[in-house]
Amino acid sequence: MTTVQEKQKIQQAFKERMDEDELLNCMRCGFCLPSCPTYIESGFKESHSPRGRIALMKAVVDGVIEPDEEVERTLDLCLGCRACEPVCPSGVNYGHLLEEARDIINQNKKHSLPARIVRKTVFEGLFPHPDRMRMVTNLLGIYQRSGLQKAVHTTGVMKLFPESMATMERVLPQVPKLKEMKERPTSLSSIGEVRKKVAFFSGCLMDTMFLETNKATTKLLQLAGCDIVIPETQTCCGALHGHSGEKDAAKGLAKRNIEAFEANGVDYIITNAGGCGAFLVDYDHLLKDDPDWQDRALRFKNKIKDISSILVELEFHKKPLTVPPQRITYQDSCHLRNVQRTFVEPRLLLQSVEGADYVEMKQADHCCGSAGIYNIVESDMSMKILDHKMENVEDTRATTIITSNPGCLLQMKLGIEREDLSDKMRAIHIVDFLLEAVD
Known part of the structure; x- marks a missing residue:
């Protein structure tokens, strides 16, 4: 329960910190409504739409309403997913x-x-520290490899947990051993003629739980003609912090990453996770009020490029790419599409693979319901969104769903498991699929 004093402090901070020009940019036209998953799944509830939420923010700024639990709930x-931004005629940075x-x-x-203990553990004690991320991931690996996971499934212990969490536990990837996570290269040479020098943003979850996908990414970059630098001092992108009301912590992580990458003299900084990439390209906004970091953040931002974009730039799609005959479809990463505006390149790459019958999914640009940890903290809404997504997936009759973000990948695997389609369909990251096509 928010106290009267807390409401007053929140209201004053809204007046001081919210960008009123940006709030006024919203014309209330409603173009955003068909793109908003929570508006649709809530039965077209106005307060759960982008323009409804902006109206609530403006009302708090103007003192028309209090920042009560209902306001906080609709924001939470x-x-x-920011699907409202590309369709907004006024260009509101929602x-x-x-x-x-x-x-x-x-x-x-x-x-x-x-809540304080959980937030402190996650935001301060875990994600900013790569060594701790590796240790925690290693515990998951021990659970998977020791036979404990099999025993848990046999005894039915997971039935004590919410259905979505129990299903998610089954679709987690087999994680690497601690030694493998620690023995990561800091540079890799091009295979063949050097065409670009790039730095690779390895991320936190991507470089632990999804290490194999990171390896596939660097292999593709080498094959495309890139010398690669992988800075040891890089850290978590800060997206989880920024999206969860931990902005100061996100700024600290941003500064660490800018410092880690700016002295390498590279053409691009490559990402392979849509959520990370979108937050990295927002560093200039995140640090806009810090004159010592403004220009550095902008230079950093201008070098960010998704793996699919550089592969197309280097004409990787013109190489011989072949897979066994299969029907494939693509689920957009919301942040890759809506923030980085990268959606043509993944499709161009996939359509160039011989043996792959590409079918465009209906509403592939709509969120799958993952959204970081949203599918854990807002499970009911997430599963409603996923159920509709899986209807569209099944309509394609695809046997392979391809994504470009780890959260989307796990969510699609979750959908496949929930629909009992594991024997007919798989979900895979785009770089893993492309490496299959190369091999």
């Missing part, structure tokens, strides 16, 4: 408004003790 229910509002609320209210 937003996926942050994602920036949402993150600022969440940060204001988080910084000016007192969380329960369990």
Whole structure:
């Protein structure tokens, strides 16, 4: 329960920190409504739409309403997919408004003790520290390899957990051993003629739980003619912090990453996770009020490029690429499409693979319901969105669903498991699929 004093502090902070020009940019035209998953799944509830949430933010700024639990709830229910931004005729930066509002609320209210412990553990104790991420991931690997996971399934212990969590546990990838996670190269040479020098943003979850996908990414870059630098001092991108009202922590991580990459003299900084890439290209906005970092953040931003974009630039799609006959479809990463505006390149690559019958999915640009940890903290809404997504997947009659973000990948695997389609369909990251086509 938010106290009267907390509401007053939140309201004052809204007046001081919210960008009123950006709030006024919204013309209330409603172009965003068909693109908003929570608006659709809530039965067209106006307060769960982008323009409804902007109206609530403006009302708090103007003192028309209090920043009560209902306001906080509607902001929390937003996926942050930013599908409203490309269709907005006024170009409203909704994602920036949402993150600022969440940060204001988080910084000016007192969380329960369990919530404070969880937030401190996750945001301060885990994600900013690569060594700790590797240790925690290694515990998962021990659970998988020791036979404990099989025993848990046999005894039915997972039935005590919510259905979505129990299913998610079954679709987690087989994680590498600790030694493999630690023995990561800091540079790799091109295979053949050098065409570009790039740095690779390895991420936190990507470089632990999805290490094989990172390896596939660097292999493709080498084959495309890239010398690769992998800075050891890079850290978590800060997306989870920024989306969860921990903006100061996100700024700290941004500065660490800028420092890690800026001295390498590379043409591009390559990402393979849509969510990370979208937050990295927003570093200039994140640090806009810090004159010592503004220009550095902008230079960093201008070098960010998704793996699919550089592969197309280097004409990788013109190489011989072949897979066994299969029907494939593609699920967009919301942030890769809506923030980085990268959606043609993945499709061009996939359509160039011989043996792959590419079928465009209906509403492939709509969110799958993953949204970071949204499918854990807002499971009911996430599963409603996923159920509709799987209807569209099944309509394609594809045997392979391809994604470009780890959260989307796990969500699609979750959907396949929920629909009992594991013997007919698989989900795979685009770089893993392309490496199959090369091999």
